[in-house]
Amino acid sequence: MEKKKITIALAGNPNVGKTTLFNAITGARQHVGNWPGVTVEKKTGKRTYKDTEIEVVDLPGTYSLTAYSIDEVVARDYVVEEKPDVVVQIVDATNLERNLYLTTQLMELGSRVVIALNMWDLAESRGDEIDTRKMEDFLEIPVVKTVANRAEGIDALLEEVVREADKGEHHEHEVSYGDDIEKKIIELEKIVGKDSALSGKYPVRWLSVKLLDGDENILEKIEGSSVATQVNSVLSTIKKEDYEAAMAEKRYETINTVLPQVCVKCIKGVTFSDMIDRAVTNKYLGIPIFLAMMWAAFEVTFTVATPLMEFVDMFFGWLAGVVAGSITNPVLGSLLGDGIVAGVGAVMIFLPNILLLFLMISLLEDSGYMARAAFVMDKLMYKIGLNGRSFIPLLMGFGCNVPAIMATRTIEDEKDRLVTILVNPFISCGARLPVYLMLAGAFFGRQAGSVIFGIYILGIIVAILSAKLIRGTVLKGKPSPFIMELPPYRLPTLKASAIHMWEKGSIYLKKAGTIILAGVVFVWLLSAIPAPGVDAAFASEEILGTEDSLIGVLGHIIEPLVAPLGFDWKVAVALVFGFIAKEIVIGSMGVLYGTGEDEDALAEILTAGAMNPLTALGLMVFTLLYVPCIACVGVVKKETGSWKWTLFMVAYGTTLAWIAAFLIYRIGTAIGWGL
Incomplete structure (x- = not known):
């Protein structure tokens, strides 16, 4: 009996343990090359789970699907253009709010998503209590606890991945952006839907959202289409910066509505990482x-x-x-x-x-x-x-x-x-x-x-x-301003470092x-x-x-x-x-x-x-x-x-x-x- 073949993409913010999870899934069956046309590193690997052969693609880290850097463009384009069977989003269990922003965008795109709730042990050790069952109900996405550096939860994750890939009809989840923005989204949907090349390749609502988001990469795709003039006419009536900020705020509102119900005890006080950081990030020391x-x-x-x-x-x-x-x-x-x-x-x-x-x-x-x-x-x-x-x-x-x-x-x-x-x-x-x-x-x-x-x-x-x-x-x-999220300290494993x-x-x-x-x-x-x-x-x-x-x-x-x-x-x-x-x-x-x-x-x-x-x-x-x-x-x-x-x-x-x-x-x- 011939094995089924599926492709999964590992997506997530930087510093969430994505590469560690990739190593835990694929072991030694890895190949490193470059993405076509660019010198960004491309990691692929294989894993056989039961009767399914899984190709695993490790995407560059990205905070959202609105792409700015080359790494982010590569990650977004793979998810959008190549349409992997399942996207496994690695979520840092100690920083749900920031990580779930990418989740909302993957949901809007209509991707089949499985969440790997990684570094679960760190969240638990600091007193967090995350109800993964409620999280699944609210997001309508499977959630699996993992500790990548100890290879914990890998089989459970692959089980959910195979199950998700086998599901029938799938639909995108919508974030409600309010009456004013929604009217513009509907207006753009009607225009973009007239171009069969665009509407046949991308979700029309997602394209409309990205246009209002000011996504330069999507704007370039529209420029070569038959509806470019009409789209630009609509966009000329809005302030893109205001819309981008308002839409980001609505996404965080959605996240903050869900969080208190799934994270019943998330400690926001001083952590072990915070105490160490007082020394190692001190301006003198x-x-x-x-x-x-x-x-x-x-x-x-x-x-x-x-x-x-x-x-x-x-x-x-x-x-x-x-x-x-x-x-x-x-x-x-x-x-x-x-x-x-x-x-x-x-x-x-x-x-x-x-x-x-x-x-x-x-x-x-x-x-x-x-x-x-x-x-x-x-x-x-x-x-x-x-x-x-x-x-x-x-x-x-x-x-x-x-x-x-x-x-x-x-x-x-x-x-x-x-x-x-x-x-x-x-x-x-x-x-x-x-x-x-x-x-x-x-x-x-x-x-x-x-x-x-x-x-x-x-x-x-x-x-x-x-x-x-x-x-x-x-x-x-x-120089441009520098914004970087500091990951929590982790005890490195000899295997991962080796x-x-x-x-x-x-x-x-x-x-x-x-x-x-x-x-x-x-x-x-x-x-x-x-x-x-x-x-x-x-x-x-x-x-x-x-x-x-x-x-x-x-x-x-x-x-x-x-x-x-x-x-x-x-x-x-x-x-x-x-x-x-x-x-x-x-x-x-x-x-x-x-x-x-x-x-x-x-x-x-x-x-x-x-x-x-x-x-x-x-x-x-x-x-x-x-x-x-x-x-x-x-x-x-x-x-x-x-x-x-x-x-x-x-x-x-x-x-x-x-x-x-x-x-x-x-x-x-x-x-x-x-x-």
Whole structure:
């Protein structure tokens, strides 16, 4: 018997546990891509429940179906255009009033809705008593209690989803907007109903409501229709702002009529979250607490990962030796052992650090603290010409600048968004971490963790000052106001945080198996080919990684540009290949200095005279600030739609990197530090 197939969409406000619920439903059967035509992340997954195969689509967070940001447009358009069999709205049980606003709009649209009343345990622990049976009766929507981070209520939710999908006729529920507004709705319904293309695709009343709501996206759809002139004639007789406010008020009136009857004891007093917030959002303590949190994360990352790094180092050292020694052809043995295994191994050594850093950040995100960090930083962000919403993509940059730049689509103001994109590459991504770890470990010993923390803080400072400069010159204007709802604190689960860590860490692994692998092999090939006029065999010991190879010629061409910074030709080559992926910097240095994946051997060569603490610090700062990886440059071009801004970002960052490294080397040399 063939299984039934249905599609469900997970919708809800930001920070209601939507992604956690998605993970609980789908487990490992997930696929991440992009929505067609945009770079907003699209998550889909599958789950078989009894005799039904369920495709689950995780929609971007949205507060309503009146779309403003790109994320909200994507979420709304999927529900409206694709018409999933069931929309599962995840509702925060501790904040019913705010969450049910989206419910009223889904009801008006006529969507089949099942409410997942999430974080039920938190509501119960603070004394709330929500009568889900009455809630179902009033809303005419199934309501299921869930605790997503413990996977509680999942089977009951899927049972209701399948039952709702199997129901016959379904109708939209109407919110009464009062006589004056209702007359305009009826007038627009009559006009819109004349266009069969519109009336056949969308509920006519819903279209009329959205037109009075001032929904720009719906107005654009009407402009190309046969009834555009008549619709615009009606709309010209009203003040859209007044109607939008009045309609929002009526929706809240409907919600507030229902709430006292379904929530018989909802505590509005001071909560545990409120008490913590008095400290972490305090105008004097907030920023120091945030810095202390991040410093602790880096210290834990560096300290705990050290024995794991040693294990990975030993494994790849053994593997490189086995591969090189078991192949009789010396060229092929060198390529596989010294090039591929050693090159990728030099990068994989840092995987424990990167996974631990992602885990620390995931724990802070899942606890609800990161939303507070954005709130705390809003005042500072406003002073530099941005708002608190820009802080979230900047914070995401600690993982990877590519998805962080994509995340700027939630920023409504175009100037805010563009400035955030341009300064995001200064936030130090996980790909740069191997460079910091190797150099800081070699030259700064016990202070390595603090030095790396300082590099990350420097990136934040440069991003802030650059945003201030750009906002004050080429992109003048005041930032848009920032409104953000703070989620309640939650005890993060290791499973959920581990999933988030793996989602980000797997990107690093994929790069190690593709881009980084190709990069280090290319570096090895250039280091193995004799330069023109040099009489030596390919990949021979007297050629491999020396000045007589092609890569040596390339390095000496570039060397004059970086010599004032104290860098030699080998570092110059490593930085050039770092444009492919920053992780290649260490792999390239391993090949060029002839140490392969042996990090200790590379550190010995560097500390023995190839570098000093000044040049090591300068190289770390240069790696932080100069042109980001090719993937990052590509996404900047795609998101800005402009080569002008993309090239500006590349030139500005690289110039800044050169100046900073130059000052570190020259001033440090003048005062005799680190020599």
